[in-house]
Amino acid sequence: MQEREISKAVIKRLPRYYRYLGELLEHKVERISSNELSDRMQVTASQIRQDLNNFGGFGQQGYGYNVKYLYNEIGKILGLDKTYNMIIIGAGHLGEALANYVKFEKRGFRIIGIFDTNPELEGKTIRGIQIMMDDRLPEFLSSHDIDIATLTLPKAGAEAIAPVLVKGGVKAIWNFAHTDLDLPPDVVVENVHLSESLMQLSYNINRKNRK
Amino acid sequence: MQEREISKAVIKRLPRYYRYLGELLEHKVERISSNELSDRMQVTASQIRQDLNNFGGFGQQGYGYNVKYLYNEIGKILGLDKTYNMIIIGAGHLGEALANYVKFEKRGFRIIGIFDTNPELEGKTIRGIQIMMDDRLPEFLSSHDIDIATLTLPKAGAEAIAPVLVKGGVKAIWNFAHTDLDLPPDVVVENVHLSESLMQLSYNINRKNRK
DNA sequence: TAGATTGTTAATCGATTAACAATC
DNA sequence: TAGATTGTTAATCGATTAACAATC
Known part of the structure; x- marks a missing residue:
């Protein structure tokens, strides 16, 4: 059908x-x-x-x-009658902001892990969610069913970690990194490119003035 | 022409x-x-x-x-050969994350003020940028030429503050609040609705599986 | 039943792709 | 000059809008 x-x-x-x-x-x-x-x-x-x-x-x-x-x-x-297990890769300011955003949780997007490479963050928590080191990711993915990985880390890191996520069975990637990830067709991606959004804004500032 | x-x-x-x-x-x-x-x-x-x-x-x-x-x-x-004065309204996690994002600065988007309603934040700084109270906004706008206001605050606050920004001569709004602002046609808006982006992702997760 | 408003087909509009003449 | 590749026109495709019969 x-x-x-x-x-x-x-x-x-x-x-x-x-x-x-x-x-x-x-x-x-x-x-x-x-x-x-x-x-x-x-x-x-x-x-x-x-x-x-x-x-x-x-x-x-x-x-x-x-x-x-x-x-x-x-x-x-929209699939909002279901729940999704989510992880955040990159515990910088943006990752932290998303981890703190409680409304996602209410809509069924449960953040169950945060990953980073910075050893200083190891063991710390954000809103009760543990920050783990990136090298623990394969193990974590094999023992948890992760639907969505949120990428809030620099381009190079995002590209390096994408295959690990795919191998670990992650279904979807919410990508804030400034790059177009090369992923198999069954993995869903949604890009949020903030600087591109800002550039569209500055384009429009100048167009409007010209008229 | x-x-x-x-x-x-x-x-x-x-x-x-x-x-x-x-x-x-x-x-x-x-x-x-x-x-x-x-x-x-x-x-x-x-x-x-x-x-x-x-x-x-x-x-x-x-x-x-x-x-x-x-x-x-x-x-x-795209207008990237110019510089823009930017303020951030809402010093929550997301506002803070954007204020900390140095790349914007490099592209010519200079953040010169952060505003919030929380008295506890008064006088604090983020990356050297001062946090001021919302009620100082009209005065601030009259003495500074602000191109872009970034709204990282809840819907109600965003709707309340929009007219103040317009009156103060702000040319463009980068809107992260979950609402469609009602603005005069010469004010440029660029919406970033993160939860809507996440919903598109969850839609696609379910579609792909169905195939 | 009459009025309102949907569901759906047809018409229009705009954006993308294809083709090729212009030209470096 | 011949080959490559743009700039641009024409053809196609898809999305939006208009219209109206179906139906609550």
């Missing part, structure tokens, strides 16, 4: 729908039409209906969408 | 070109053809040529592109 491939653009919009629906839910809104949602989110109603219909008919003619139901369904589509 | 509007997709690719060219430069590569670059970057040669030609003819028939020249030109397009 070959499902039609869902485009990246659609997937990118899903978390945003999810956020808006979550807010509506908090405000005890029960139902919403694609038109109302369109107004709030600044996307066309047509796109909302088209996007949602990639996954099924969640609405009802003449009524719209039930907020709670749709919120939950999108949550399931 | 009405320039053709450059699409967002093109702009998003520019920093990646810049990164690859920088690496080639480090490896003392003098020239590169769109075909060679295509192989390395996994985009079509046609797209590379098309993208670059939005901004001018940087190459030469029969030769290709001079790496150093192209690197510098893309840098200029």
